[in-house]
Amino acid sequence: DIQMTQSPSSLSASVGDRVTITCRASQGISKYLAWYQQKAGNVPQLLIYGASTLQSGVPSRFSGSGSGTDFTLTISSLQPEDVATYYCQKYNSAPLTFGGGTKVGIK
Amino acid sequence: EVQLVQSGAEVKKPGESLRISCKGSGYKFTSYWISWVRQMPGKGLEWMARIDPSDSYTTYSPSFQGHVTISADESINTAYLQWSSLRASDSAMFYCAVEYNSLSLEYWGQGTPVTVSS
Numbered sequence: 001d002i003q004m005t006q007s008p009s010s011l012s013a014s015v016g017d018r019v020t021i022t023c024r025a026s027q028g029i030s031k032y033l034a035w036y037q038q039k040a041g042n043v044p045q046l047l048i049y050g051a052s053t054l055q056s057g058v059p060s061r062f063s064g065s066g067s068g069t070d071f072t073l074t075i076s077s078l079q080p081e082d083v084a085t086y087y088c089q090k091y092n093s094a095p096l097t098f099g100g101g102t103k104v105g106i107k
Numbered sequence: 108e109v110q111l112v113q114s115g116a117e118v119k120k121p122g123e124s125l126r127i128s129c130k131g132s133g134y135k136f137t138s139y140w141i142s143w144v145r146q147m148p149g150k151g152l153e154w155m156a157r158i159d160p161s162d163s164y165t166t167y168s169p170s171f172q173g174h175v176t177i178s179a180d181e182s183i184n185t186a187y188l189q190w191s192s193l194r195a196s197d198s199a200m201f202y203c204a205v206e207y208n209s210l211s212l213e214y215w216g217q218g219t220p221v222t223v224s225s
Contacts, residue, residue, distance in 0.1 A: 044212075046209070046211055087152050089211065
C-alpha cells in the first residue's frame with residue numbers, strides 16, 4: 001500500500017509568515033491528493049482537493065500544488081485562526097491513507 | 108444541504124458488541140461512497156473503510172480488516188460501523204464522511220466518541 005509522509009510534524013510561525021507543509025507519497029498518485037484542516041476539538045474540514053483546487057469557502061491564502069509523489073500546502077500569510085493540524089490524504093484508490101499530520105502554531 | 112448525522116457517544120466494556128450509525132441527508136445517498144475514519148485520543152486521522160451504498164460494496168484498510176464491519180441501509184440513508192468484540196484499544200472518535208463531488212472526504216459527520224473500559 002502507498003504510504004503518505006508529511007513534514008514537518010509541527011511548526012511554529014509568526015502571524016503573516018508564509019508556511020509550507022509537504023506531503024510525499026511512496027508511489028505516484030497523480031493529483032488525487034486532498035488537504036484537511038482540523039482545529040482542536042473540531043471535525044476535520046476539506047481545504048483542497050485535486051492537489052490544488054480550493055474547496056468552496058476556503059480563504060485564498062491557502063494553496064496547494066504538486067502531482068505524482070510530491071505535494072505542498074502553502075499558507076501565504078499565517079493568521080491566528082489557522083492554528084490547527086493539517087492532514088494530507090490520497091484518494092486515487094483504497095486504502096485512502098492519511099499523512100501523519102502537521103501541527104501549526106503561532107510563535 | 109449535505110449533512111451526516113452520527114449516533115451518540117458510547118461507553119462499552121471489552122468483549123461487547125457495538126454498532127454506530129451515520130445518517131445522510133441533502134443528497135442522493137446511493138450515489139456517493141461513505142468512509143469511516145478513526146482518531147484515537149491525541150493522534151492523527153486513520154482511514155478505516157468505505158462503502159458504496161448503492162450495492163454495499165466495501166473496501167477495508169488492512170489495519171482494520173477483520174476487526175470491524177461496515178454496512179449501509181439505503182432505505183433509511185444510513186451507514187453503519189460495527190464491532191463484534193470491542194477492545195480497550197478501540198476507544199477513539201469515529202467519523203463518517205462522504206466522498207462527494209470532489210471524490211475526497213467533502214462532508215463529515217460530527218463524530219461518535221467510543222469508550223471501551225472495564
